[in-house]
Amino acid sequence: MKRLSLQTLPDLAPQVRRPAYDPRATTTGIVHLGVGAFHRAHQAVYLDDLLAGDPQWAIAGASLRRADMRDALAAQDNLFTVAVRSGEGTTLRVVGSLRAIHVAPENPEALLAAMCDPAVRIVSLTVTEKGYCHDPATGDLDPAHPDIAADLTRPRAPTSSPGLLAEALRRRREAGIVPFTVMPCDNLPENGPTVHRIVSQYAALIDGGLARFVENDVAFAGTMVDRIVPATSEADIAEVSAQLGAEDAWPVMTEPFTQWVIEDRFPTGRPDFASVGAEMVADVEPFERMKLRMLNGSHSTLAYLGYLAGYETVSQTMADAHFERLIRGLMTEEVMPTLTVPGADLGAYRDALIRRFNNPALKHRTWQIAMDGSQKLPQRLLGTVRDRLAAGAPVDRLALGVAAWMRYVTGTDEKGTAIDVRDPMADRLKAIGAAAGRDAPRLAAAYLGVEEIFGRDLAEHQGFVRPVTAALAALLDRGAAATVSDYGRVAA
Known part of the structure; x- marks a missing residue:
């Protein structure tokens, strides 16, 4: 040829x-x-x-x-x-x-x-x-x-x-x-x-x-x-x-x-x-914030949880009704209230994202999206977390996404198989996980102490520490699929 x-x-x-x-x-x-x-x-x-x-x-x-x-x-x-x-x-x-x-x-x-x-x-x-x-x-x-x-x-x-x-x-x-x-x-x-x-x-x-x-x-x-x-x-x-x-x-x-x-x-x-x-x-900032928080934040959440649950692609992950309910709830209940975008229909944008994530012809690997999480989390999830905490609002689904990242970067999946973690901080993150072990409060505190990712404020805010620790405990004890099933039931 x-x-x-x-x-x-x-x-x-x-x-x-x-x-x-x-x-x-x-x-x-x-x-x-x-x-x-x-x-x-x-x-x-x-x-x-x-x-x-x-x-x-x-x-x-x-x-x-x-x-x-x-x-x-x-x-x-x-x-x-x-x-x-x-x-x-x-x-x-x-x-x-x-x-x-x-x-x-x-x-x-x-x-x-x-x-x-x-x-x-x-x-x-x-x-x-x-x-x-x-x-x-x-x-x-x-x-x-x-x-x-x-x-x-x-x-x-x-x-x-x-x-x-x-x-x-x-x-x-x-x-x-x-x-x-x-x-x-x-x-x-x-x-x-x-x-x-x-x-x-x-x-x-x-x-x-x-x-x-x-x-x-x-x-x-x-x-x-x-x-x-x-x-x-x-x-x-x-x-x-x-x-x-x-x-x-x-x-x-x-x-x-x-x-x-x-x-x-x-x-x-x-x-x-x-x-x-x-x-x-x-001014592009409102559009950028909408995309970072709704698309990219959801993508990262899907990537870590989907990978841990054994799903190779985003569309396979979204085919699980519990995951789709979780992501719809994440966008509707926790992300959209933090956004004001002139001329944008946030509900229509959410629905379009759900359809795109479900596209079976687009084999977007969860492992690929999971790369470089230490660089992505502050933009994709933690800005929304800070806005929700400032408003006195819950962050349960956002915390689950962060906890899934913590579970992922320990470097070992739910079957005990090594995860190929691609991240500028991969060695340091894996060492933190090895030192803390499977004790959820200790592991969550150790990762929240990485100031380059979480700053100083989030490690001390119990409105964030508590749900992250609870989500991490569930992921360690029951696995991603069962944990998402519980969270998905309360999604919008």
């Missing part, structure tokens, strides 16, 4: 959607840090739609860790397939908006040169929560983070996202080139202001003048992004390639739903995002 490429585009299966433009005729206007499955199924698709009418906004991507994505797509002229799966079947489209992929550890200079191109007016990011090298509990830069410590020893050749942004902005300022707008597309609360603060704090460690420039003269456009994108399996690659009529080394799988809400803060120019379905707003 021939490989997907510009040359083989005309030979693809007739039902496959192709770029409505010549990718070779586009120019790069956006550099994107963190080219992964989500970016390729989300932002790259919007830009693919847009390039047909405005060819100056192609993407130069960058990997901050590995070369595997670059190596997979280089032989395909950076084309790739987006497979949209639903209960009605799978549709394929080939995306051509990605013009190049740089690998920061191999050649940071080439990436910085791309970021300093005057034609580049936006640098966007999907580096995951941990890629910002910050303290999730405070939202501030962690100067002791290994990537930051390394960059500070070689600030002209950085490889972290804060280091790359600061150095590129320094070079543009020195050359008299207007700064690009920074557009984070990760699940951070107030991601625009948060990343602005992180980069400013990093710059301050390099040069006071640069810090003032970042603080006063660089725009940071906050966003809310939403599309479920499972990891691509070998079976997915084989299936897509067969339907495509050409070999695609790394397609992406996703759902029909997609959403992109963007703060309109682009003083040096931007594409017409609204023309391809993005929502341009003055």
